[in-house]
Amino acid sequence: MAKKVGTEVSFAAAEAIKLANADVIAAYPITPQTHIVEKLSEYVADGDLDAEYICVESEHSAMSACCGSSATGARTFTATAGQGLELMHEVLTIPASSRLPMVAAICNRALSGPLSVWGDHSDMMGVRDTGWVQIVAENGQEVHDLLISAFKIAEHKDVMFPVMVHMDGFHLTHVIESIIIMDQEEVDKFLPPFNYDHKLDPDSPVSVGTYGPPHIYPEIKKAQEVALTNSKETIKKIWKEWGDMFGRHYNPVETYKSDDAETILVTMGSFSETATLAIDKMRAEGKKVGLIRLRLWRPFPFAELRDAAKSADNMVVLDRAISYGGPAGPLCSEIRSAFYQMKKRPQVVSFIGGLGGRDIAPEEFEEMITKGVEIAKNGSENEYEMLGVRE
Numbered sequence: 010m011a012k013k014v015g016t017e018v019s020f021a022a023a024e025a026i027k028l029a030n031a032d033v034i035a036a037y038p039i040t041p042q043t044h045i046v047e048k049l050s051e052y053v054a055d056g057d058l059d060a061e062y063i064c065v066e067s068e069h070s071a072m073s074a075c076c077g078s079s080a081t082g083a084r085t086f087t088a089t090a091g092q093g094l095e096l097m098h099e100v101l102t103i104p105a106s107s108r109l110p111m112v113a114a115i116c117n118r119a120l121s122g123p124l125s126v127w128g129d130h131s132d133m134m135g136v137r138d139t140g141w142v143q144i145v146a147e148n149g150q151e152v153h154d155l156l157i158s159a160f161k162i163a164e165h166k167d168v169m170f171p172v173m174v175h176m177d178g179f180h181l182t183h184v185i186e187s188i189i190i191m192d193q194e195e196v197d198k199f200l201p202p203f204n205y206d207h208k209l210d211p212d213s214p215v216s217v218g219t220y221g222p223p224h225i226y227p228e229i230k231k232a233q234e235v236a237l238t239n240s241k242e243t244i245k246k247i248w249k250e251w252g253d254m255f256g257r258h259y260n261p262v263e264t265y266k267s268d269d270a271e272t273i274l275v276t277m278g279s280f281s282e283t284a285t286l287a288i289d290k291m292r293a294e295g296k297k298v299g300l301i302r303l304r305l306w307r308p309f310p311f312a313e314l315r316d317a318a319k320s321a322d323n324m325v326v327l328d329r330a331i332s333y334g335g336p337a338g339p340l341c342s343e344i345r346s347a348f349y350q351m352k353k354r355p356q357v358v359s360f361i362g363g364l365g366g367r368d369i370a371p372e373e374f375e376e377m378i379t380k381g382v383e384i385a386k387n388g389s390e391n392e393y394e395m396l397g398v399r400e
Contacts, residue, residue, distance in 0.1 A: 082208030091118030105140025127366020128178030261310035267299025287374035325381030362396030
């Protein structure tokens with residue numbers, strides 16, 4: 010039976026990979042991801058997980074090894090963060106375009122410089138367009154659940170894409186929470202063995218990811234885009250199956266008191282839970298505010314977002330990353346584009362905060378919402394607002 014324990018979120022992540030019976034783990038340790046792969050190396054060394062652990066010399070090598078592993082039909086996992094994800098970046102597009110299923114835990118960390126090991130979403134935004142399915146966790150339970158379900162998503166015949174599960178560095182990775190750890194028998198019922206139809210086989214040689222000249226390259230990219238967009242429906246079905254089996258439900262867009270909200274705050278990741286406190290307080294004061302939490306970053310859930318915000322006059326979007334020289338934060342830009350062609354569309358206001366691991370208190374969320382409504386009504390000379398920055 011599943012058991013509730015107090016454990017570090019990184020250890021719950023490692024436990025999820027063990028329960029998923031990963032065959033190959035290739036990773037290079039980097040803060041704040043290190044505890045995940047350290048624990049997995051212990052499982053392998055102690056015989057608790059029958060897997061190959063590849064000690065690579067860099068994240069570039071880790072992803073290269075993962076591509077080879079997945080191509081042979083092995084259930085494959087890696088993990089990284091921040092600059093490690095950037096070093097991995099060159100290879101990230103390969104498994105996506107070659108339709109190689111694997112799972113990566115991304116322990117989101119601010120990018121240098123200056124050097125920072127604390128969390129924000131700048132590394133996540135840097136790999137936005139690599140072609141991976143990208144899912145964002147809010148707490149430790151979600152990290153555990155979403156990693157297990159990520160394997161089923163990646164390996165499903167109607168998906169066949171690599172999947173990233175994002176978790177905020179330190180705000181999640183190093184926090185001890187009460188988490189329900191799944192039972193092996195339960196996970197086995199949910200997650201079937203990986204059976205890759207196109208795996209590399211010396212007895213039946215094929216080429217993977219070969220040269221694409223101009224007369225076929227655009228069609229290949231169009232096919233990849235259509236397949237990634239269409240994967241959303243399968244993702245929803247798999248999350249529904251998880252919810253029906255275990256009682257914890259996940260959706261591409263999740264809402265909090267937003268049904269009749271005139272102003273909606275939009276967040277991703279662990280700060281969403283803090284934001285609910287601000288929503289509760291403002292609701293108690295009679296203000297029609299609500300919260301949208303984005304669970305699925307890629308493929309972007311356009312229809313679900315529009316439906317969740319149908320009552321809103323204003324949307325206040327929190328980004329934890331800067332799009333340097335751009336018109337707004339990356340998440341805000343996506344949301345504005347989602348409503349661009351709608352006859353009735355909310356005023357969308359961009360805020361950037363929580364950079365480099367800086368906290369955002371409930372009171373600051375209240376100030377953000379209040380100021381966002383004022384900007385939506387009266388306008389602003391700024392393209393976006395920086396939250397809590399000393400000037």
